[in-house]
Amino acid sequence: MLTGIILMIFKSPDLIISSMMSASESSVNLCISLLAIYAVWLGLLKILENTGFNKQLAKWLSPIIGFLFGKNIDEYTKSQIAINLSSNILGLGNAATPSAIKAMQGLDPKTGKINNSMTMLMIVNCLSFQLLPTTIMGLMVASNSTNPSGIILPTICTSILTGVIIITITKLIFKVRKKHDK
Amino acid sequence: MISSYILPILIFIMLVFATIKKTKPYNSFVDGAKESINLIVDIFAYIVAVFIFIEIFDKSGLCDILTKVLSPVFNVLGIPTELTKLVVLKPFSGSGGLAILQNVYDIYGVDSYIARCASVILASSDTVFYVSTVYFSKTSVKKLGIAIPIALCATLLSTILACLFCKIF
Numbered sequence: 317m318l319t320g321i322i323l324m325i326f327k328s329p330d331l332i333i334s335s336m337m338s339a340s341e342s343s344v345n346l347c348i349s350l351l352a353i354y355a356v357w358l359g360l361l362k363i364l365e366n367t368g369f370n371k372q373l374a375k376w377l378s379p380i381i382g383f384l385f386g387k388n389i390d391e392y393t394k395s396q397i398a399i400n401l402s403s404n405i406l407g408l409g410n411a412a413t414p415s416a417i418k419a420m421q422g423l424d425p426k427t428g429k430i431n432n433s434m435t436m437l438m439i440v441n442c443l444s445f446q447l448l449p450t451t452i453m454g455l456m457v458a459s460n461s462t463n464p465s466g467i468i469l470p471t472i473c474t475s476i477l478t479g480v481i482i483i484t485i486t487k488l489i490f491k492v493r494k495k496h497d498k
Numbered sequence: 499m500i501s502s503y504i505l506p507i508l509i510f511i512m513l514v515f516a517t518i519k520k521t522k523p524y525n526s527f528v529d530g531a532k533e534s535i536n537l538i539v540d541i542f543a544y545i546v547a548v549f550i551f552i553e554i555f556d557k558s559g560l561c562d563i564l565t566k567v568l569s570p571v572f573n574v575l576g577i578p579t580e581l582t583k584l585v586v587l588k589p590f591s592g593s594g595g596l597a598i599l600q601n602v603y604d605i606y607g608v609d610s611y612i613a614r615c616a617s618v619i620l621a622s623s624d625t626v627f628y629v630s631t632v633y634f635s636k637t638s639v640k641k642l643g644i645a646i647p648i649a650l651c652a653t654l655l656s657t658i659l660a661c662l663f664c665k666i667f
Contacts, residue, residue: 323558331557339553343546347538354534362530364512366521406504414537416633424637435645438633442624442649443656448504449621455599456617459608467617470663474622478656486648 350410357411361399370395377401384440384483385423385433393422397437407446416441432490439486443479447472544631551627552590561586575654576661580612584619585657589626589650596620611664618660623653 324332364370374381374395381389381397389397396419403411416437423433449471456464516523555561564586569579577585584602588595599616606612626649630642 319558319560321554321558323560324554327559328557332554335553335557336550339549340546343542343549346549347542347545351534351538354537355531358534358537359527359529359531360509360512362533363516363521363523363526365530366523366526367512367516367519369512369515406508408505413632414534417537417541417636420633421636424639426638428638428640430639430641430643430645434634434637434639435643435648438630438642438645439648439652441629441633442626443652444622444624446621449617451596452599452617452621455596455603456608459600459603461608463609466667467614467621470614470618470660470667471621473663473667474618474656474659477659478622478652481655482648482652485651489644489648 353410354414357408358414361411361415364399365395370399373402374398384436389433390422393419396422400437400441401445404441404445405447407448407450409444409451412441436483436486439482440479443475443482445475445479541632541635544635545628548590548628548631552594555590556587556594575658577657578612578615578661580606581616581619584616585653588620588623589653590628592625592628595625615661615664618664619657622656622660626650626653 321332371391374391374397377398378394380401381394385397396415400412400415400419403409403415419437420434423431423437425431449467452467453464456467513523516526561583565582568586569582572582572585573579580602584595584598587598599620602613602616626646630646630649634642
């Protein structure tokens with residue numbers, strides 16, 4: 317950030333404030349469209365939550381959740397993680413965000429320090445596992461691609477291989493740290 | 499396309515399920531939707547900060563400098579040099595990434611190897627910095643420790659693998 321500002325002072329000082337303002341403006345626009353999106357998704361997800369489906373989903377996914385995030389997680393947080401993981405897989409990025417925020421709150425030890433489960437949740441979300449990359453395929457169709465579904469297989473292979481490698485490395489780091497602390 | 503049917507069907511099943519279980523879907527929806535405004539209020543400031551950061555990063559030419567420096571390194575890793583800017587900007591900005599993707603389609607053709615690589619790269623990674631600020635906005639955590647380095651490694655790894663798999667398939 318600092319380097320950027322210094323560079324701009326030399327190159328185009330008059331652009332600093334204007335680009336800050338335009339960035340702020342576009343973030344206001346984003347927040348308004350996010351508000352619309354989250355209102356719909358949080359509404360729908362609440363319907364799902366009240367039917368008890370979340371808990372069922374959490375039960376189905378509990379081996380995975382236990383493996384990735386540890387066993388000491390309360391019911392509610394578990395169900396939020398379950399929703400987060402399944403909306404990622406279905407490619408519903410907009411439903412994944414509110415559930416991730418709630419899950420993070422649930423995992424928060426309130427000590428100001430990040431714990432392993434939170435680290436893992438963020439990393440899993442950054443991997444962006446998805447079965448159908450709908451946004452990108454939509455763009456390809458719009459550009460008259462002859463074979464938009466051709467990216468599905470490489471995308472899934474990439475996601476799975478990256479996921480396996482990165483999750484293994486993260487787990488290893490957690491283990492090394494634990495030994496170090498003892 | 500099948501994908502356009504997934505959501506409507508899911509929502510339909512959800513509503514049928516709620517009706518069978520008699521959980522008052524309308525009231526539930528309103529309760530859930532109410533939360534959205536608080537959520538936005540909480541994350542707004544973080545989004546503004548990230549956006550300003552991205553704008554300065556891009557407009558100051560820092561992004562271009564980083565692109566130039568990293569190009570040869572990426573070449574060794576099997577990532578086409580044309581895609582360096584995409585790889586550099588993607589962790590910061592999702593919309594920026596999509597804009598570059600569209601640009602790549604226009605220049606190289608949507609079915610070219612470069613365009614396919616770019617598509618797979620974008621589809622298999624997320625905006626690390628945006629995700630980290632928004633996800634942690636309601637927690638007490640101030641320092642993310644190893645989370646960001648690992649996430650960035652994941653992005654790099656998925657980029658390399660994406661270019662590799664695009665060659666194979």
